[in-house]
Amino acid sequence: LDSSGKLEAWHDAKEIKEAAQSMFNIGILELEDKAKVESLYWEISQAVVRDFGDRTMVPEEIRQLDENLSDQYLCNFSVFQSLIDHWALKQLFPIVPLQGLERPPERDARLVDITCDSDGQVDHFIDPEAQRDTLPLHLPTSVGGGPYHLGFFLMGAYQDIMGDMHNLFGRVNEVHVFLDPDEENGYYIEEVIEGTSIASVLDMVQYDEKALVRSVKKQIDSAIQDDRLKPSEGMRLLAEYSNGLRDQTYLSF
Structure with a gap:
């Protein structure tokens, strides 16, 4: 299929996907069949996006599909x-991978945080031409397989002060780094300030650490006395x- 044919096929697939959802909602389509329809829809979608990938003029619906x-x-x-x-102002911050810089990234991604909110994501990024x-990021498995590190820049103290205790996560670790040409690496770490502990955050909402430990110990002691838990396991x-x-x-x- 040429581009127009692929786009038409995608429109057809989109209609079929929506029809399948309606049929599933009223109980005349099985979950397995619905999954097959959606798999085919996303395969067609990927083919259409790839076809428009190297073009300067891309329809808005294809841009949205790519996202x-x-x-x-x-x-x-x-x-x-x-x-x-x-989150509040859609301020753009420089965000770059800190690993795999010797090779081009393979994926396009949005960043989501570990809070329970759907708004906890970064979905606007700086681009040489426009946002x-x-x-563009690497597959974590392609750069060692461990944690894949990203750098967030130009945040500064203002973001730190404005940040609240949303979801009770508290402050992150803080490192004071100073540039010094006399040092072997050109810099030195003056101080490391650890982030907020779980006990500290709970204390802010009136949960005392010692009281919590006593409560858990009481439950463990009761379980040990009832032979539901071995003493060593309880400790x-x-x-x-x-x-x-x-x-x-x-x-x-």
Whole structure:
């Protein structure tokens, strides 16, 4: 099919997908068949987007389709805490990968945070010509397979102050780095300030760390007395709970 034929096929597939959804809603289409229809729809969508990929004039519906096909990268942070102006004002911040810089990225993605809010995402990015809705990124498996690190720049103290305790995530770790030509690497780290602990955040909403530990210990003691839990296992659980309260609010790797 040429471009017009592919676009027409996509329109047909879109109508079939919507019809399949309606049929599924009233119970005359099985889930397995609905999944097959949607799989074919997305395959056709990918083919159409690829066909328009190298063109300067792209229909708006294809631009939107390209955005819908983009990946979502789950990032270990909170937009509301660390990037509040992006959510509130759609402020653009420079965001770049810190790994795999020797090779071009393979994917286009939006960034989503670990909060429970659908608004907790970054979907506007700086582009040399104009802003874009996705960010070119590497597949994490192609750059070592471990955590894939991104750099968020020009945030500064203002974002830090404006950020609230939304979802009780608290502040992230802070590192004070100074440039110094006399140092071997050209810089040195003056200070590392740890982020907010779980216990500190809970204390802000009137949950006392010691009271929480006592409550859990009481439940563990009761389980041990009723032979529902071995003493060694109970002490291990209590230690894990206590250590967890002193851990930071963000994910640990």
